[in-house]
Amino acid sequence: MSTTESQAPELPSTVRAVVDGLAGLPQVRSVRIAGSRARGKPTSPDSDWDILAYTEEALPTLGELHRLLPSGTEQAHPYPLHTANPGHPFQESEFTLPVSPRIDVCLRPFAHLQQEQQRAALGTFTVHSYPKTAGGVPSYILLSEAALSAPVHGDVGKPVCPDALVAAAGPWWRGRASCALLLAIDHVAAGELLGALEHILAAATSVAHSRLISGGSWYPITKRLLDETGAIEDGVREHLAGLSASRLTAATVRQVADGLGVDVDEGLDWLQRGEHMGPIRGDQGPVRVISHQNER
Template sequence: MTTTVRAPELPTAVRDVVDGLAALPGVRSVRIAGSRARGRPTGPDSDWDVLVYADGVPPRAQLRRLAGAGPGDPFDVETANGGHPFEETEFSVPASPRIDVCLRPLAHLTQERARAARGAFALYAYPKTAGGVPSYLLLAEAALSAPVAGDVEAPGCPGVLVDAAVPWWRGRASCALLLALDHLRAGERVGALEHVLAAAASVAHARLIGRGDWYPITKRFLDEAAALPPPARERLAGLSPAGLTEAEVRGLAGDLGVEVEDGLDWLARGEHLGPGGAGGG
């Protein structure tokens, strides 16, 4: 199943970058991602996010020519997370609005597709989110972007993945609230609040993947429709370390629809290692 996201009209500067990327060796697909692909740019000056899938990183000299940059330039080509599923080679083109380019190895997308088809995933640290991201967001990223040159298969969300992910996230939320209570009893209110917020993010992941649709990680992640029950959002907005109590934590558990004590079973099953206790397969 291929993506059905429709590409927006591209300004000349963006089209030139897209055409240049598509002509590079090993590039299989060039896509528009982010708020522009979703049709909800934050404003007329919102950056253009260009996502590229390639068999390997094209020669840096060729990428630098597209960026108009040289070594040491603030817009120079950089590779992060080497060998990691979220490996990315990035650079920016100083047009107006700016054009941000992210190249991903196609092999990682293929591997994640196979893992999701087994109902498996892993949670990874990622600098753009405080609580980490599930590996299946690589698939969501592809499915929610619009091809403008070439294409790669962007699969639908497998039912087996939904069945595995929802209880895992809810168990993680229960465990986080259990740890919040432990921190409160130890007098560590800031640490308790950290776990409370982790619980909220986990429930948001469970509710969003539970729809059976892909969803993006954005700056508005917790503001996505139905990501959290309204009572939970209201309670979270009023929380502070100084005012956090066991009653508030248990009240939030009720708002989120999770049982705190279920966190013990989640830990006992080794689910903190990943669904099935195997680190995501």
């Protein structure tokens, strides 16, 4: 089974400079554009740019990454190099360039991609809890982004969806959806409607994953999973939306956040500090900054 590789979009000069700089590093095997920009569906003109840099065993140094800052932004303060804890779905390091639109450089060891290809060929995968998604992400997300990203420099091949993974993952996601709906019924019986909605959302997301992989299609890694993939019929989507609110807006979400005592805007700081990469060990201080020498 195959998938369609994205075509590289036109790159602004700042992005082109970073891409070419990465391609010139001896550790970098391939550079690709990922995310909504690769799909040609940015959520806004100011959407950030996600750059994948597939590396050999040694990662670029922090100094080499600092030198990627485009001309005129040398005095800007880039975010630190954040490295994922063991077990993180991406097993990656991230480095953010503080330009506008923001540029996120995601360092992907090529060996990890190869390992996941071997696992997928055997029908093996893992589902990770991940703060950026409601229902978690499958480990074959590494293959999804490689297949659906747009190549600019070098080549890592275009992963295809193996029959063994289709046979294993499709039924598993379907079973997870059934289980989630059973739990939703239990929550309704207990009068815990918010818990029921949580499980209904997990079921809808699981069905989307099941239908995608059952058709040999990779998970497109999008905030619009139920909309863009067509994995959930429009009528079902409208019904699900009606379960939570008839007129759900950002203001409504903020009202809920206020009721919970949560500052929504602190979420961006939380991401920029690298907290989404995993919990911080107590001996590492408030921000986990790990250099390439001791991260693996």
